[in-house]
Amino acid sequence: MDIKGFQFSAVEAAIKKPGRKDLALIFSEVPAAACAVFTTNAVKAAPVLLSAEHITSGTAQALVVNSGNANACTGEQGMVVARDTVRLVAEKLGISDKTVQVSSTGVIGVQMPTERLLDAIPGLIEGLSSGTLDDVAEAIMTTDTFPKMEARSGQAGGISYTVAGIAKGAGMIMPNMATMLSFIITDASVEPAVLEKAFRRAVDTSFNAITVDGDTSTNDTCLIMANGMAENPVISNGSPEAHDFEQLLNNVLLSLAKQIVKDGEGATKFVEVRLTGAASDADAKRAAMAIANSSLVKTAFFGQDANWGRIFAAVGYSGIEVDQSRLSLQFDDVCMARNGVFAGGDAEARGTEVLRKKEFTVTVDLGLGSGRATVYTSDLSHEYVSINADYRT
C-alpha cells in the first residue's frame, strides 16, 4: 500500500494485559482535511468529547488512540488525561493541540493509568520512522480476533491516490452515526465539501447498517483524514472524480463494516438482511434492524433453524406499517413464505441448507412500496455469552 505523507506507530503502554501493543499514532506530514462522526450515545467518553471539539476546525494532523481502557464514565479526571495526552503528542510533533484527535476503546468506568500512558508517548513518536498501518490496526483490537483493514486506489486527473482504513469492533456494536472505532486516511486532494458529503453517505450505508448486539457504545468514532499528498488535481464537487471518490470510499467503509460483523463476538454466521417493498426507506431500515437485533432470530441462525416465523414477528413489532398477508421471505434464493404463510414444498429442507452456510442473505418483502434497506448482522452464540459474562476477568 502506497499512501503518501502518513506515518504510523504502535507501542505497548501496559494499558491492556502485557504482551500486546495498546497505544498507536497516525501522523500526517501536513495538516489534512478531516471530518468525523461520533457516537450518538448521551454518555460519551472523554476522548469523544475532546475530539468532537477539535474536529470543528476541519483539520487534523495526528490521531492518538489506545485500547484496553475506554476512558468513559471517568468524569473530569478522564478529560484531564485526554487533554494531557493530546498536549504531549502535539508538543513532541510540533503541531497544534487542535489538530490532534484522540480515541480510546476498552472497559468503561475505570480511570486511565495516566503515568504509563504519558510515559509511553516519547517512544510512540520515535516509532513513526518504522511503523505501518497494520501495526495500528493491531494495537486498537480488544476482543477482535483479527485486525480490520481495507485499501483501494483511485485516479483523479491521471494521478493515483489511495484510500485506506482500519477499524475495530467485536462488541457493543450497533453504531448510530459512527462505529466503535474506524480511521480512514487518504492522500487524495479533495475539497472539504466533497470529503464530508462522501464520508457521511458512506458511513450511513456501512457502519450505520451493522449490528452485532444492539448496544451503541460510548466511544464510537469514525474519522477520515485527507492530506492531499498524492498531488492530484483537487477533487471538486459535482465532478466525475468526486463520484469515483465517493464510490471508492463507500467500498472501503463497507468492507470494514462487514469485517466488524464477521468478527462480531462469538459470531459463526454473517447475515445480510435485505428489506424491500416498505412504505419508506426509513421503515425498511427499522424493520431490518429489528430482525438483525432479535435475540430469537439470532439464536435461530446460530442453531441453523429455518424458523422464519420469528423473522415475521420481529418485522411485526418493529413499529412500521405492515400488512401480514403481503409478507414474503427468502433465505438466499429459497422462498420460505409468501402472502404471510409458509411456502410449502421442500422449502424447509432447502432453507435449512442455506442456513448451514457461513454467509447468507435474508430478504423480506413487505409488498407495500419501494422503500428498501440492507443491514448486516451476526448470530447469537454460546461464545457471545461466554465472552461477555467474563469480559473484565
Added chain:
Amino acid sequence: MDIKGFQFSAVEAAIKKPGRKDLALIFSEVPAAACAVFTTNAVKAAPVLLSAEHITSGTAQALVVNSGNANACTGEQGMVVARDTVRLVAEKLGISDKTVQVSSTGVIGVQMPTERLLDAIPGLIEGLSSGTLDDVAEAIMTTDTFPKMEARSGQAGGISYTVAGIAKGAGMIMPNMATMLSFIITDASVEPAVLEKAFRRAVDTSFNAITVDGDTSTNDTCLIMANGMAENPVISNGSPEAHDFEQLLNNVLLSLAKQIVKDGEGATKFVEVRLTGAASDADAKRAAMAIANSSLVKTAFFGQDANWGRIFAAVGYSGIEVDQSRLSLQFDDVCMARNGVFAGGDAEARGTEVLRKKEFTVTVDLGLGSGRATVYTSDLSHEYVSINADYRT
C-alpha cells in the same frame, strides 16, 4: 382456592409432543364481564384477531386455549380453524360463539392439526366436571419450567371474593399492552368500568414492565373474566371496594409477571431495574427497558460481573435526556457510581457480592426530575442460546 362458578378442563390433543396436555378450557357457568388486551405486534395470530373481535361485546363465558402451535402466520386457513374451534366449543356448551375467547401459543408459521384439535373438543368439554385451574396452567406451558398461578381473596360488602390468574411465558417476552398469555378470573361482581380501569392499570405495571429477550410475540393476550358469582354487592366506581379490588388485581398480575421473568428462558437471575430522577415517567421506562434489554448488561448479570459501565452506556443510548455527570447507580444498597464515575472504596467487591445473589435490584438515578419506572428482567445465559437455537427440533 374457592372461586365460584368457574369450571376447568385440560386434555392431550397431540398438538405438542405426546405425553403432555396441550388443550384447555375455562368455562364460566354464567356470562362474565370481560376485557382483554392483545399484542401490539402488527403480525397477529389468528386467535388474537378473532378474540379481539369477540371481546368488543364486553362479555365472555369460555376460553379455549392450546399450546404447541401459535396459529400465527397461517393466513386464512388459520382463521378457519380458530373459528371452527370456537363454533364447536360454543355449540357443545350451548352458548354464543361471540362469548368464546380463543388463544394459542407455540411455534409460529405451522398450520394447526385441525382434525386432532377438533376431535379433542368433546373430551375437553366432558373434563369440565373434574378439572382444576392448575390443569389449565400446566396445559398452556411451552418452554416454561413451572406453571404460573396466583390467587388472592378480597371482600366487598362483607362478602368474600377471589381473583385468580394463570400465565405462561418463557420466551419472546417483551409484552407491549399484553403478555404472552395470561388469564385472570374472579367471582367478584364488578362494574365493567371498574373492571376495565383496574385491569388496564394492573397490566401496565406488571406485564408491560417485564422483558426476557425484547421480542414482542404475535400472540400476547391477557384476559380477565368477572362472573359475579360471589354475589357481593357490585363493586362500583370510586368506592373503597373498587380501590381494594384494583390493589388486589395489581398484586395478582405482578406476581404472575414476576413468575414469567423468573422462568425466562435460561434465566439464572431475577433483576428489578428501578429508574428514578428522570425528566418524565416515560423517559424512566424507556431507559429501564434499554438496560433490561441490553445483551451486554444481561450477560454481565449472568457472569456476576459488576460491570456498571454497560448500564450507563444503555441509559445513554436509550434516547432520553441524560446528564452523565449526574448519573448514579446502586446494586441493592451498594453504591457503585455517583456523579457519573466509579464510587471507589470497596464498591467493586461489595457490588460483586450482590450480583452473586439470585435476585437483586439495580437502581439508576438520573438526577434530573421526578420521573420513575420499575421493570423486571432476567439475565442472558448459555441456556437461553441453547433453548432458542434448537426450539423447533
